[in-house]
Amino acid sequence: MEKKQENDDYSFMQEQIKKRPINKKRLVKRAFTTGALAIMFGTIASLVFFLLEPVLTKLVSPKEEKQTISLPDVTLPEEVNEVLPEDMIQDQQELDEKDKPADPGIPIMSSIQKTDLEIEDYQKLHGKLSELAEETKEGMVTVTGSSSDVDWFSNVYEKKSSVSGIMVADNGTDLFIVTNYSYLSTATEIEVMFSNGGVYNAKEVAHDKATNIMILSVPVGAAPHNEDGEIPYVTLGNSNVGSHLGDIVLAIGDPMGYSDSVGYGVITSIGSAINTTDHNYKLITTDIYGSKNAEGYLINTKGQVIGIINQKYNNIDLSNQISAIGISELKRLIEDLSNEVERTTLGITMVEITPQAVENGIPEGAFVRKVELDSPAMEVGIAAGDIIVALDGSKMGSAAEVEESLRKYKPEDEVPITLLRSSGEEYKEINVKVTLGLRTE
Numbered sequence: 001m002e003k004k005q006e007n008d009d010y011s012f013m014q015e016q017i018k019k020r021p022i023n024k025k026r027l028v029k030r031a032f033t034t035g036a037l038a039i040m041f042g043t044i045a046s047l048v049f050f051l052l053e054p055v056l057t058k059l060v061s062p063k064e065e066k067q068t069i070s071l072p073d074v075t076l077p078e079e080v081n082e083v084l085p086e087d088m089i090q091d092q093q094e095l096d097e098k099d100k101p102a103d104p105g106i107p108i109m110s111s112i113q114k115t116d117l118e119i120e121d122y123q124k125l126h127g128k129l130s131e132l133a134e135e136t137k138e139g140m141v142t143v144t145g146s147s148s149d150v151d152w153f154s155n156v157y158e159k160k161s162s163v164s165g166i167m168v169a170d171n172g173t174d175l176f177i178v179t180n181y182s183y184l185s186t187a188t189e190i191e192v193m194f195s196n197g198g199v200y201n202a203k204e205v206a207h208d209k210a211t212n213i214m215i216l217s218v219p220v221g222a223a224p225h226n227e228d229g230e231i232p233y234v235t236l237g238n239s240n241v242g243s244h245l246g247d248i249v250l251a252i253g254d255p256m257g258y259s260d261s262v263g264y265g266v267i268t269s270i271g272s273a274i275n276t277t278d279h280n281y282k283l284i285t286t287d288i289y290g291s292k293n294a295e296g297y298l299i300n301t302k303g304q305v306i307g308i309i310n311q312k313y314n315n316i317d318l319s320n321q322i323s324a325i326g327i328s329e330l331k332r333l334i335e336d337l338s339n340e341v342e343r344t345t346l347g348i349t350m351v352e353i354t355p356q357a358v359e360n361g362i363p364e365g366a367f368v369r370k371v372e373l374d375s376p377a378m379e380v381g382i383a384a385g386d387i388i389v390a391l392d393g394s395k396m397g398s399a400a401e402v403e404e405s406l407r408k409y410k411p412e413d414e415v416p417i418t419l420l421r422s423s424g425e426e427y428k429e430i431n432v433k434v435t436l437g438l439r440t441e
Contacts, residue, residue, distance in 0.1 A: 066171045066172055066173055066174070067171040067172045068171070068339055069169050069171055069176065069334075069335050069338040069339050070335060071168065071169065071236055071331045071334060071335055126264070129248075129250060129264055129301075130262075132250065132299075132301065132303055133250055133252050133262050133299075135303055136234060136250075136252060136299055136303050137195060137252065137260075138195050138224075138226060138232040139166055139167050139195075139232040139233055139234035140164055140165065140166050140167075140195065140234065140252070140253070141164070141165045141166070141167065141177060141179075141192050141193060141194050141195070142162055142163075142164060142165070142192070142193040142259065143162065143163050143164070143165045143177070143179045143180075143184065143190060143191070143192055143193075143202070143216065144160055144161070144162045144190070144191045144192075144193070145160065145161050145162075145163075145183065145184040145186075145187025145189070145190050146158055146159070146160050146187060146188065146189045146190075146191075147159050147160075147186045147187050147188050147189075148188065161183045161184065161187070162183075162259060163179055163180040163183045163184065163253075163254060163259075163295055164179070164180075164252075164253035164254055164259065164295065164296050164297075165177040165178060165179035165180075165192065165216065166178050166179075166234040166297060166305065167223065167231065167232070167233050167234060168233060168234060168236065168334065168338075169233065169338065170220045170223075170231070171338075172220065173219070173220060174217040174218070174219065174220060175217060175218050175219070175220045175222065175223045175231070176205065176215055176216070176217055176338045177192060177202065177215070177216040177217070177218070178213060178214075178215060178308070178334060179213075179214050179215075179216060180212060180213075180214065180295045181207045181208070181209065181212045181213060181214040182212055183295070184204075184214055185207075189201070190202045190203070190204065190216060192216065192218055192222075194222070194223065194224045195224060195232075196224040198222065198224065200218045200219070200222040201218070202216040202217065202218045203216065203217055203218075204216060205217050205337060205338060205340060206337040206338075206340060207337070207441075208333060208337060208441070209441045210276040210277065210279065210441075211276075211281065211308070211310065211325055211330060211333065212310055212312065213308065213330070213333065213334070213337065215334065215337040215338050234297075234305055235302075235303065235304045235305065236304065236305050236327050236331060236334075237299075237300060237302065237304025237305055237306045237327060238304075238306070238327075238328055239270070239282060239284060239306045239307055239326030239327045239328045239329075240282070240326065240328045242300075243267065243270060243284070243300065243306055243326075244267065244270075245266075245267055245268065245269070245270065246266050246267065247266060247267045247300065247301075248264070248265075248266055248300075248301055249264075249265060249266065249267055249286055249288075249298050249299065249300055249301075249306070250262060250263070250264055250298070250299050250300075251263040251264075251265070251286070251288050251290060251294070251296060251297070251298055251309065251322045252296050252297055252299060253295060253296020253297050253309065254291075254294060254295050254296050255288065255290040255291065255294045255295075255296050255309060255322050256290050256291055256294065257290070257291030257293055257294060263288040263289070263290055263322060264288065265286045265287045265288035265322070266286065266287055267284060267285070267286055268285045268286055268287050268321075269283075269284070269285045270282065270283075270284050270285075270326070272285070272313075273351070273352070274313050274325065275349050275350070275351055275369065276349065277345065277347065277348070277349055277372055278344075278345055278346055278347070278348065278349075278350075278403065278406065278439070279329075279333070279403060280329070280350065280351075280352075280399055280400070280403065281325045281326060281329040281330065282325070282326035282328070282329055283313055283323055283324075283325065283326070284298060284306065284307045284323065284324045284325075284326055285314075285318070285321060285322075285323045286298070286321060286322045286323065286324075287321065288321065288322040289320055289321065289322075290320060290321070290322045291311075291320070292311055292319050292320055293311065294309050294311055294322055295309050295310075296309045297309060297324070298322070298324040305327055306324075306326065306327050307324025307325055307326050307327055308324055308325050308327065308330060309322060309323070309324045310323065310324060310325050311323060313325075332407065336407075342410060342411050342438060343411075343438070343439040344406055344407075344409050344410065344411050344413070344436040344437065344438070344439060345375065345376065345411075345436065345437045345438065345439040346375070346376055346377050346406060346434060346436060346437075347371060347372040347375020347376050347377040347378060347437065348368050348369075348370065348371050348372070348375070348377045348382060349368070349369045349370040349371075349372075350366040350367065350368060350369065350388070350399035350402060350403070351366075351367050351369050351399060352366075352367070352398055352399050352400070353365065353366075353367050353387070353398070362387075363387050363389060363420050363427060364389070364397045364398070365387040365388050365389040365396055365397065365398070365420065366387065366388040366396055366398060366399035366401070366402040367385075367386075367387055367399070368382060368383070368384055368385065368386045368387070368388065369384060370384055371383060371384055375437065376434050376435055376436055376437045377434060379434075379435075380432040380433065380434050381430075381432060382417070382419065382432065382434075383421070385421070385422060386419045386420065386421050386430070387419065387420040387421075387427070388402055388417060388418070388419055389418050389419070389420055390417070390418035391405050391406075391415060391416075391417055391418075392405070392415055392416050392417075393416065406436070409436055410436070411436055411437060411438035411439075412435060412436065412438075413435070413436050414433050414434070414435050414436075415433070415434050415436060416431065416432070416433050417431070417432050417433070417434055418430070418431050419431075419432065
């Protein structure tokens with residue numbers, strides 16, 4: 001009985017406390033309000049950061065002003081010194097000395113030193129060439145392009161291609177590298193490895209399909225330095241002056257079809273022309289036997305690049321001989337690509353008119369060999385066989401002059417052109433106004 005009474009006294013402790021019912025509408029309303037406020041504050045914060053970030057970045061780390069890339073022309077000393085009139089007057093005593101008969105007691109052959117060359121001397125010569133190649137490689141890089149591909153079974157795999165490149169200049173913030181376009185045309189990621197082993201991501205600046213040149217850039221701070229504390233840029237030489245038939249040259253990069261290979265030989269021709277749309281280049285051929293897919297650079301015995309290897313324009317019967325496009329004609333192209341200049345196009349292939357043709361009555365100027373479809377030239381009626389003799393009022397005596405003059409204009413500029421068109425035994429003058437287009441490849 002007492003026990004029952006005790007249970008009744010504490011029965012209030014056995015009551016169950018019910019949970020407060022959830023107001024779903026209020027909960028949804030609060031969640032919606034919280035989300036809206038989060039979006040609003042996030043948008044405001046992003047807008048403020050977007051507006052203030054350039055100012056803050058400039059205050060914390062002032063951005064260096066980019067400089068325009070300009071590749072200097074290599075000048076060589078005069079090979080034949082000019083003889084002045086006063087130098088032609090010799091002292092009479094000198095003339096008298098020369099007129100004296102030679103001393104019969106001194107055999108002529110005894111005054112000539114005879115040098116016997118040994119195999120070791122030949123090896124020393126090649127050793128010097130190897131040293132030159134190694135010195136040039138300090139300014140070279142290995143470029144690796146990565147891309148994704150799919151096999152026959154729909155399996156995705158990574159594809160990599162490696163080629164050589166050369167460091168040519170910087171604009172204060174970016175370091176520019178000249179390399180091969182075709183090997184990297186499909187790459188989605190590009191890495192550059194310097195001679196000191198450093199690896200950095202690179203971005204494409206521009207490319208030119210006709211010459212197979214691509215320009216890459218990396219931060220200038222990524223570049224290695226030589227013992228003098230300077231970036232070991234590769235010197236771009238002169239392929240028009242100082243380069244002759246029979247000169248010793250080296251092919252470096254991938255001339256044999258695999259990386260870090262080298263070849264030695266001589267120049268076999270230097271006068272062949274490569275005629276492409278709006279631009280002409282010179283082809284340098286050598287007797288170096290390499291790969292049909294060779295790429296790299298041709299350097300002279302001074303360690304200067306005189307050509308960029310390109311096997312596309314080889315004759316069929318010389319497909320394995322190393323050939324290169326002359327660097328003198330490529331310098332302006334490399335400058336324009338590095339500076340991201342909008343290049344113009346007229347849409348014609350020009351060839352030079354030879355002196356012999358001029359003697360036979362052909363007018364001086366730029367001979368139009370081909371007109372591209374839907375080009376600015378075709379739109380105004382320029383046709384194959386025409387001769388460009390003036391551009392914007394200035395006389396044009398060659399295709400090279402026309403090409404150089406067109407570099408001064410921008411896309412959409414209107415340029416007056418004077419043509420001569422053959423009409424029987426006479427040439428008819430035609431004046432047109434061409435609106436230049438934008439060259440994209």
